[in-house]
Amino acid sequence: MTVQKVWSLFDRSQLYECYECSKCSGSCPVTLAGDFLGPRKILLKCLQHGSGRVIRDPLLWYCTTCQVCQDRCPQEINIPELLTGLRNKAAKIGNIPERVKFTVEKIAKTGRSVLGFKVERERKRYNLPPVVEISKEEISKILAETGFFKDLKIDH
Amino acid sequence: MALRYAFFPGCVIPAKYPHFESATRAIAKVLDMELVDLPFSCCPPTSNMKLVHYDSWLALAARNLCVAEEQELDILTTCTGCVSTLKEANYIMRQKPNRRRKINRILEKAGRHYEGTIEVFHLLDVLYDHIGLEAIEEKCIYDLNMKVASHYGCHLFRPSYIMYPEFLSPSHSYVPTSIDEITEVLGGEPVKYMRRFLCCGYPLGANVDEDASYEILREKLYYIKAAHAELIAVACASCFEQFELGQVMIKKKYKETYKLPTLYISQLIGLAMGIDNETLGLKEHIHKIKKLLPRLQERTGRMRATL
The missing domain is CATH 3.40.50.11810 (Rossmann fold)
Incomplete structure (x- = not known):
């Protein structure tokens, strides 16, 4: 039930609306920083070869999720949705950066993305109440139900 | 009457930058706002969880919305990542009935149900529009x-x-x-x-x-x-x-x-x-x-x- 297909998140017919003005890649902060893929290249690869090849490319993950590509697209193609769909599929076949996997695993197991040893001591210095406890069982129950552990091959 | 909000500080601010939280609570006191602490989990971020597993992202975000719904409070967040996740999840759950049904089925296993009765605001929106x-x-x-x-x-x-x-x-x-x-x-x-x-x-x-x-x-x-x-x-x-x-x-x-x-x-x-x-x-x-x-x-x- 939870197999993420790229085209279930993104309407494939939108790909044909692209008129290759390259405004997305021109605005993309990541293409400014180096020779990475950029939204336009990914979109064109999807048009030419389908999603199969691009989801095996580690460069797919070079993105800041700032969504300026969608903001500026004159054809209003929802590029972030395409990229989300592609990365969901990439994560399933194991193309996932180490650090991303580490963070989502931490969220799944503790319910928080940042943990610290001296948190409560630091908070007391500012007269702040302790961080509210959450039920870890509830979080992992929900995630077991969505198929998170199975899809990412994480021990549960 | 004082404005009341469910306070959603996120993960980063309470753990790494408690002084942002203490500054926020201080100005909230001066401006006569009441911040209520609730058992929220990680939002979770659009920059990792959503990219890796969309349904899990939506389910955890919807759970957080449910926690505030049960207290009938609008959410005030202090982090743009959190506001993005929660607002987007709220939008998707309202606009896409198929996903809403699917996520609600999952949440019911944990004893929660999404209704769509609350709004999500960033501190800036609250300061600018409400205060x-x-x-x-x-x-x-x-x-x-x-x-x-x-x-x-x-x-x-x-x-x-x-x-x-x-x-x-x-x-x-x-x-x-x-x-x-x-x-x-x-x-x-x-x-x-x-x-x-x-x-x-x-x-x-x-x-x-x-x-x-x-x-x-x-x-x-x-x-x-x-x-x-x-x-x-x-x-x-x-x-x-x-x-x-x-x-x-x-x-x-x-x-x-x-x-x-x-x-x-x-x-x-x-x-x-x-x-x-x-x-x-x-x-x-x-x-x-x-x-x-x-x-x-x-x-x-x-x-x-x-x-």
Whole structure:
């Protein structure tokens, strides 16, 4: 039930609306920083070869999720949705950066993305109440139900 | 009647930057807002969980919305990542009945049910729309007298059709002005610079490549410096980290010194309201604001608010 297909998140017919003005890649902060893929290249690869090849490319993950590509697209193609769909599929076949996997695993197991040893001591210095406890069982129950552990091959 | 909100501080601020939280609670007290602590989990972020597993992202976000719904409170977040996740999840659950049914089936296993009765706001929205600039101005006892460069954080206003659907321009995009207008009210001078609404690069550094992310930041800092800004005001803890640590890394790598102090928006407001430096945690910053503090100018006939 939870197999993420790229085209279930993104309407494939939108790909044909692209008129290759390259405004997305021109605005993309990541293409400014180096020779990475950029939204336009990914979109064109999807048009030419389908999603199969691009989801095996580690460069797919070079993105800041700032969504300026969608903001500026004159054809209003929802590029972030395409990229989300592609990365969901990439994560399933194991193309996932180490650090991303580490963070989502931490969220799944503790319910928080940042943990610290001296948190409560630091908070007391500012007269702040302790961080509210959450039920870890509830979080992992929900995630077991969505198929998170199975899809990412994480021990549960 | 005091405004009441479910307080959603996120993960980063309570653990890494408790002084942002104490500054936020202090100005909330001055402005007569009540913040209620509830058992929220991680939002979870659009920059990792959503990319890896969409359904899990939506389910956890919907769970957080349910927690606030049960108390019948709107959510106030202090982080742009959280506001983006929660607003987007709220939008999807309302607009797409198929997904809503699916997620509700999952949530029912944990004894929760999404109804769609509450709204999500960032601290900036609350200050600007609910409290109002006049009410903030009344409580200020100092004029800031500094040139402030604002950085909103991409997730605060993108995608605009979800975040601010009522303020879309004809080209279907939206540009926020709240930090600049608040700065003006505090007696500071907002500075306009190039690449103002573009990314600071943090998620790229956190996910894959730090060097490339500092390259993006370096471009931004260059334009901030060129506009003669003296400090940076941010509305997001991740952006803060990028500006604060990024300046150190850029100095190491390129021998360029910027030394721009970065303040969270509630610290900036607290400064103008005369809240003491210990509560605001100004000492915790790497790039100190101490040099700029003598520039604060007292306003006549104003009483300091008691905490």
